[in-house]
Every structure is written in C-alpha cells, then in structure tokens.
Amino acid sequence: NQERSFIMVKPEGVQRALVGEVIKRFEQRGFKLVGLKVLVPSKDIANVHYGEHEGKPFFPKLVGHITSGAVVAMVWEGKDIVKTGRAMIGATNPLASAPGTIRGDFAIDLGRNIVHGSDSVDSAQREIALWFSPDELAEYDPTV
Numbered sequence: 001n002q003e004r005s006f007i008m009v010k011p012e013g014v015q016r017a018l019v020g021e022v023i024k025r026f027e028q029r030g031f032k033l034v035g036l037k038v039l040v041p042s043k044d045i046a047n048v049h050y051g052e053h054e055g056k057p058f059f060p061k062l063v064g065h066i067t068s069g070a071v072v073a074m075v076w077e078g079k080d081i082v083k084t085g086r087a088m089i090g091a092t093n094p095l096a097s098a099p100g101t102i103r104g105d106f107a108i109d110l111g112r113n114i115v116h117g118s119d120s121v122d123s124a125q126r127e128i129a130l131w132f133s134p135d136e137l138a139e140y141d142p143t144v
C-alpha cells in the first residue's frame with residue numbers, strides 16, 4: 001500500500017538534537033520524504049491536531065507542550081508507512097517501547113516521547129491536510 005503518514009519531531013526531540021536521527025531512520029528504511037518544515041505550532045493547530053484528546057485531564061499540558069517550541073513536521077510516503085512508521089516509533093509510553101524503536105532508544109517520559117506518527121490512514125490524511133498545504137508536498141520519482 002503506497003501511503004503517506006504525518007510524522008512530527010516534538011519540541012523535546014528538537015531540543016535534544018534528534019531531528020537528524022529521526023529523519024535518518026525513515027530515510028534508511030526506504031521511505032520517501034515529500035514534506036518538511038520547522039515551525040512553532042499555534043494553539044489553534046495544536047487543539048485541532050490533538051482534538052481526539054480534548055476533555056482528557058492531560059489535554060492542556062499536551063497542547064501547552066507542543067506549542068512550547070519548534071517542531072519538525074514531515075510527510076513520509078511508502079509501502080504501509082502508517083503501520084510501519086508506528087512500529088519504528090514504538091509504543092506511546094516509552095517505558096513500553098521496544099529497544100530499537102525511536103522511543104525505546106531515546107525516551108522514558110510519556111509526555112516527552114520525541115515523535116508523533118499518524119495512527120491510521122484516515123488520521124494521516126486529516127493531519128497532513130492540517131499541517132501542510134498541497135503545494136508544500138513534493139511529487140517526484142526518487143529513482144530518477
């Protein structure tokens with residue numbers, strides 16, 4: 001399945017200089033980078049992005065955190081990227097993430113788990129449309 005996923009290095013990942021590490025893993029696995037930008041997310045975009053968690057006790061902290069600094073927002077493309085990307089990132093709680101995954105190698109805190117990845121093809125489409133405009137996504141053949 002050729003798919004796209006929204007992958008984002010969170011503020012703690014940028015602060016800890018893990019941007020290259022995250023990109024390297026997706027690149028080396030064979031996925032294709034089609035969108036990339038650095039930004040400090042607004043409250044508006046954070047509220048929509050994390051909309052499914054609205055009302056939960058950790059929601060204000062979650063939005064406060066993601067808007068606290070620069071993030072690196074990316075769109076990656078390739079076979080089963082949504083599921084495979086989640087496997088590469090590891091379980092939401094880094095203490096449950098297997099070694100070898102991004103979180104399993106670099107994180108121990110649930111609220112500071114380094115990277116976000118879309119959890120389904122539907123979420124990916126919603127998140128890509130939220131964070132990127134169509135002209136920010138490159139169409140190209142990586143083998144040429």
Ligand code: CMP
Pocket residue numbers: 058061062092110111112113115116117
């Ligand atoms: P992610 O899967 O990218 O999207 C939702 C985020 O909410 C999740 O990563 C965690 O960083 C965060 N999160 C989930 N549960 C909690 C919690 N109980 N307390 C704080 N943060 C949480």
